[in-house]
Amino acid sequence: MTTAPTAFVRREFAPALPPPLATAGWLGFLREHLFSGFLNITMTVFSLALIALLLPPMIRFLFIDAVWEGSDREACLATSGACWPFVRAKFGQFVYGFYPAAERWRPNLVYALGAILLVPLLVPAAPLKRLNAILFFAVYPVVAFVLLTGGDLDLRVFLLGRIPRWDALSGPGAILGLRLSFWIDYLISALLLITLAVGIARLLGAEARGIALAALAIFVLFDIVLLAVDLNFGLAPVETRLWGGLLITLVVAVTGIVVSLPLGILLALGRRSEMPFVRFCSVIFIEFWRGVPLITVLYFASYMLPLFLPTGISFDGLLRVLVGVTLFAAAYMAEVVRGGLQAIPKGQYEGAMAVGLGYWQTMGLIILPQALTLVIPGIVNTFIGLFKDTTLVLIVAIFDFLGQLRAAFTDPNWATPVTLYTGFAFAGMVYFVFCYGMSRYSLFLERRGAIGKLR
Amino acid sequence: MVDRRDGARPPAGSLVNDPRARAIAVQLLLIAAVVAVGWSFVQNARVNLEARGIATGFGFFEQTAGFGITQSLIEYSETSSYGRAFLVGLLNTMLVSGIGVVLATVLGFAVGIARLSSNFLLARIAGAYVELVRNLPLLFQIFFWYIAVLGTLPGPRQSLSFFGIAYLNNRGVILPEPNFAEGAGLVGIVLLAGVALSIAVHIWARRRQAATGKLFPRGRLALILILGFPLVAFFATGAPISFGYPELRGFNFVGGFRVIPEFAALLVALVTYTAGFIAEIVRAGILAVARGQTEAAYSLGLRPGPTLRLVVVPQALRVIVPPLTSQYLNLTKNSSLAAGIGYPDFFYVFAGTTLNQTGQAIEIIAITMAVYLVISLVTSGLMNWYNRRKALVER
Numbered sequence: 001m002t003t004a005p006t007a008f009v010r011r012e013f014a015p016a017l018p019p020p021l022a023t024a025g026w027l028g029f030l031r032e033h034l035f036s037g038f039l040n041i042t043m044t045v046f047s048l049a050l051i052a053l054l055l056p057p058m059i060r061f062l063f064i065d066a067v068w069e070g071s072d073r074e075a076c077l078a079t080s081g082a083c084w085p086f087v088r089a090k091f092g093q094f095v096y097g098f099y100p101a102a103e104r105w106r107p108n109l110v111y112a113l114g115a116i117l118l119v120p121l122l123v124p125a126a127p128l129k130r131l132n133a134i135l136f137f138a139v140y141p142v143v144a145f146v147l148l149t150g151g152d153l154d155l156r157v158f159l160l161g162r163i164p165r166w167d168a169l170s171g172p173g174a175i176l177g178l179r180l181s182f183w184i185d186y187l188i189s190a191l192l193l194i195t196l197a198v199g200i201a202r203l204l205g206a207e208a209r210g211i212a213l214a215a216l217a218i219f220v221l222f223d224i225v226l227l228a229v230d231l232n233f234g235l236a237p238v239e240t241r242l243w244g245g246l247l248i249t250l251v252v253a254v255t256g257i258v259v260s261l262p263l264g265i266l267l268a269l270g271r272r273s274e275m276p277f278v279r280f281c282s283v284i285f286i287e288f289w290r291g292v293p294l295i296t297v298l299y300f301a302s303y304m305l306p307l308f309l310p311t312g313i314s315f316d317g318l319l320r321v322l323v324g325v326t327l328f329a330a331a332y333m334a335e336v337v338r339g340g341l342q343a344i345p346k347g348q349y350e351g352a353m354a355v356g357l358g359y360w361q362t363m364g365l366i367i368l369p370q371a372l373t374l375v376i377p378g379i380v381n382t383f384i385g386l387f388k389d390t391t392l393v394l395i396v397a398i399f400d401f402l403g404q405l406r407a408a409f410t411d412p413n414w415a416t417p418v419t420l421y422t423g424f425a426f427a428g429m430v431y432f433v434f435c436y437g438m439s440r441y442s443l444f445l446e447r448r449g450a451i452g453k454l455r
Numbered sequence: 456m457v458d459r460r461d462g463a464r465p466p467a468g469s470l471v472n473d474p475r476a477r478a479i480a481v482q483l484l485l486i487a488a489v490v491a492v493g494w495s496f497v498q499n500a501r502v503n504l505e506a507r508g509i510a511t512g513f514g515f516f517e518q519t520a521g522f523g524i525t526q527s528l529i530e531y532s533e534t535s536s537y538g539r540a541f542l543v544g545l546l547n548t549m550l551v552s553g554i555g556v557v558l559a560t561v562l563g564f565a566v567g568i569a570r571l572s573s574n575f576l577l578a579r580i581a582g583a584y585v586e587l588v589r590n591l592p593l594l595f596q597i598f599f600w601y602i603a604v605l606g607t608l609p610g611p612r613q614s615l616s617f618f619g620i621a622y623l624n625n626r627g628v629i630l631p632e633p634n635f636a637e638g639a640g641l642v643g644i645v646l647l648a649g650v651a652l653s654i655a656v657h658i659w660a661r662r663r664q665a666a667t668g669k670l671f672p673r674g675r676l677a678l679i680l681i682l683g684f685p686l687v688a689f690f691a692t693g694a695p696i697s698f699g700y701p702e703l704r705g706f707n708f709v710g711g712f713r714v715i716p717e718f719a720a721l722l723v724a725l726v727t728y729t730a731g732f733i734a735e736i737v738r739a740g741i742l743a744v745a746r747g748q749t750e751a752a753y754s755l756g757l758r759p760g761p762t763l764r765l766v767v768v769p770q771a772l773r774v775i776v777p778p779l780t781s782q783y784l785n786l787t788k789n790s791s792l793a794a795g796i797g798y799p800d801f802f803y804v805f806a807g808t809t810l811n812q813t814g815q816a817i818e819i820i821a822i823t824m825a826v827y828l829v830i831s832l833v834t835s836g837l838m839n840w841y842n843r844r845k846a847l848v849e850r
Contacts, residue, residue, distance in 0.1 A: 033575035040574050047576035277482040281489065291831040292824045293788035299806055300824065303816040307503045308496040388592035395794050402595055409602070420603045428591055428599075435590035 062425065076416040083414070083422045090408045094426075097244015097399060103236060106147045107247050113140060114254070122441065124448065137258055142228050148251070150237035152177040153229050158185040177232025186226070190219040240318040246430070248318070248400040252390040255322050256329045257383050263326065264333025265372075269363060271334065272341055282334070289331035294389050297324045302396045321393050329386050336378040340371030380442035384435050402427065500817060507814075515813045516541070522808055524799045526715050537809055544804030545826065551718060551800060552787040555725045559786060560779075562726060563733025570738050581734065588731035594792050596728055601720035601796045611707050622701055622708065628719050631698040632712040638692030645688040649680035656680075717798035721790065729786045733779065740775035741767065773845055780838035784831050791827070801826065 021027055034044045065081025076083035087094075096104055117136040120126035145151070154177070194215045201211045243251070270282030289297065301324030306315060315323075344367055352362040372379075394403035405427045409420060504511060516538040523533050527543040528550060569581035588596070606625065608615065614624040622629040653676070660671035689696065701711025744767050752762040791802040806823045810816060 029575075033573060036573070043572065043574040043577045047574070047580050050580060051576075275478045275482050277485055281485065288824075288828070291828040293791040293802070293827055295791045295794060295802060296806065296820065296824050296827060299810075300820050303810065304820045307500050307816060310495075310499050310502075384590075391592040391594040392792070394594070395792075402592065402598065406598065406602075417607075420607065424595075424599050424603050427595060431592055431595060432587070432590050436586065439586075439590065 061421065072413050073416050073419075076414075076418055079418060081418065082425060083416055083418045086408075086414045086416075086419055086422050087426045089414065090404075090411075093404050093408060094245045094401060096247055097404060098242045099238060099244070099247065100236075100242065103238055106235070106238075110144045110147050111250075113143065114250075137261075141255070141258055142225055144251075146228055146233065147235070148238065148243070148247075149240070150233075150235040151229050152232040152235070152237065155179065155182045155226065155230050158182060158189050178227075178230055182230075186223065190223075194219065240316050243318065244399040245404040246401045248393065248398060248403075249387075249390045251318075252322060252325055252393060252400070253383070253387045256325045256386045256390075259322075259326045260329035260333045260386075261379070263330035265337050265368065267330060267334035268337035268341055271338055286331045286334050289328050290335070294325070294328050295392050295395055297328045298392060298396045300324060301327075317396075318398060321396060321398055325386070325390070325393075328389075329382065332382050332385070333379065336375050336382055337371065339378060340375035341367065343374055344371050377442040377446045380438055380445070384438045384442075387434060387438070388431070401430065504817075509814050509816075511815070511818070513818060515809075515815060515818075518813075520809070520812075522812070524804060526718060526799055537813070540804050540809060541801075544799060544801035547799055547804070548787070548790055548793075548801040551722055551725070551793070551798070552790050555722055555729065555786050555790065556783050558722070558726045559729040559733055559782075562730035563782075564737050566730055566734035567737030567741070570734060571741060585731045585734050588728050589735075593724065593728050593789055594795055597721060597724040597792055597796055600724050601716065605716040605720050611703065614703070614708075620700060622703075622711075625716065626707070626713070627716040628714040629701040629708050629711045630714065631700050632710060634697050634699050636695040636697070638695035641692055642685055642688045642695065646681065646685040649677075649682075649684055653677035653680045715798070717793065717796050720796060721793050721798045721800075725786055725789060728789075729782055732782050732785075736775055736778045736782065737771075740771040740773075743774045744770045769845070776838065776842045776845060780835055780842070783838070784834050787830055787834065788827060 019025075019028075022031055033040075035041050061081050063081075065079055066084055067076050067079045067081060068084050070076060070083075070085035071089075072085075075085055092101070092104070096107055099107060117132065117140055121129070121132050121136055126132070194212060197215045198208045198212045201208045267282050267286055270278045271286065273279050273282070298321060301320040302317070305320060305323065309315070348366055348370065349362065352366040357365065390400055391402045393400050394406070399407060405423050408414070409423060517536055519534055520537045520540045521533055522540070524531055524540065524543050526547060528546045529539075529543060531539055531543045566581045566584060569577050570585065572578050572581070605627075608623060608625040611622075611624045611626060614622040614629075616622055620631055653673075656671075656673050656676055660673045663669060663671065699710045701708040703709075748766055748770065749762055752766040757765070790800055793800040794803045794807055797803060802823065806819055810819045813819070
């Protein structure tokens, strides 16, 4: 008996059904992430209420009700929105403080140079990293110093200048802002010190040539820096008490990071050193600065440090603050770098020793390049903290951006009910852009590092 | 680090190339430098102090301070000594940091957990909050709260009222004041006993659970001990604790307990700022617990509540506690920013006003730094002790 061939074999795949509407697409997203249960719905309602409470008034204040044109308080008296003309009128003060208007091209040039040097340094793909880093960390600070202060420091005494009647020996003349007596003093002192170093090396039986060259290089480099700050470029001197606003904020932050990084590296190496006294000093230094608030450090630098220096040496107010901030930041930087050092496996040290490298070669060529790359996110985070902490200088009467903001509030020409809110909104946006930008950058580096490790 | 195992005698060479000689030379140089700097500091300080006619020593602690302090927890008047002012400032610092630490922890945990919530909106709002407070300078935030929020509040007559119990105006926050009548002491004793007993039960229950695996309803018992019995005692003694509500009379409030605006602004700024950091720590801590832990707990039959309490949280705490310590320390140190708005904390009273009046910069700044150092060391010591107890015991 045969039956009709009813067996059916499907020859092609059945078409895929669309995913159920309730679990995929935006509807599924809404169900899963906003309305999946009683608790979730409550949270959604609460969140929506919060947004409705905060967002519309903010947008109304910043944009819709805001006043955009005007020349004094009259323009903003009637509004309940932001008074942007206030910010425009005070913009110069916010950015430069009381830096003379005719000389403001100098800070502008410093800003521009900084940006030109910094951006390629931050972009990982940009070439010439080493040259770029040298330019930014060594050359740029000197250039910025000369541009901002006007340079022409009028250096007088190096070492031999302490000898009575030294001036008479070489004459008090000065060429291009360079005082002859000082430079003759410098030249002779340098030669004497190099000879001394070579002599000691000979006495101990070491190779004298390398030491002589090293000493010479140090003196020449130092000489270039001194020359740059001593030369008279014809720039009008601008006292630091005229500086202010964002200029101070950036000067303090950038100086803090540029100086504290090498100092922090040294401290971190010291803390991991085998020499007990070096380790002891480093630990005390680091733990001390990390245990006290920055504001006490600023007070220390402003009120206590001058008492510890010889009479007659008077420090510039800003310089004192810079010293305090740098020491403080160096202690935090040291801990970040130490984290990196600890992450380097012992094999790296042993490998370096096996190929015959000395301590500084091991550190400089093998360990630090790896350790520092590891902790770049940490370094950036320290920098964010430092940037935020620059606001504290206003407590020792140096008017940074926040200080200028407070000063601007007292201007009767702009006394309106919305001035305060406008100022805070503007300053908040500026600080947020800087800090958020940095934190995004650090995140970007972290992700990039993570990808490298996956491979 | 660098190991110098000198198995054989190193070849005879220059002393310059001998690591041991180098180490000794470097350290001798460092000692000499430290001593030289220290000595010159001392010499210079002596000369400078003499030249400026600044007194030395700690005698000023006994002298009359002669300035008022707007908030003090202990009795203080203008005729009190600098030593007393020192104490007042220190207590004010402790007050704001103590309350700040508790509130920041609560808010930080809430925000951190909200950031991990499956609810899209809530997670985003928590994220925005964290980014906002972490990326603005603390002093900016303190100024914002003090100048733009509290400073622009209406005067006492137009106070913002909270159900007629508390008031908010430009002179601060006015809260009801507790009045203690006879019998209040008993309620307090019952409360303290309840707390002590709860802790004892807690420890015993943990031990028993570790030994036998049996759970004990210690939460409910603690509720009865800490809340129930004191309430019974409260009514049994005839409700000895009542609240004095503030009342507007003329131009100001009478009665009630006034929190000065400086304190309120500083506290709000410190709490919201630190909570942003704590939230990130909490988030990282919870994420650090492997998913397999939760799944394993579920497969053992634990329900979500006990899983969180017994499996996830204890492991997360291990990751959370060390950075949490440094946040507590940061909050305490950051409370010194009170100097910016004039809250009479330790720094403002001592390094500010006292320094101004006596001019003894060296002593005062040294003491200020020492006090903060001691606070730091004590806090981190306590937290390290806690951390050691919670740390993973490895073989």
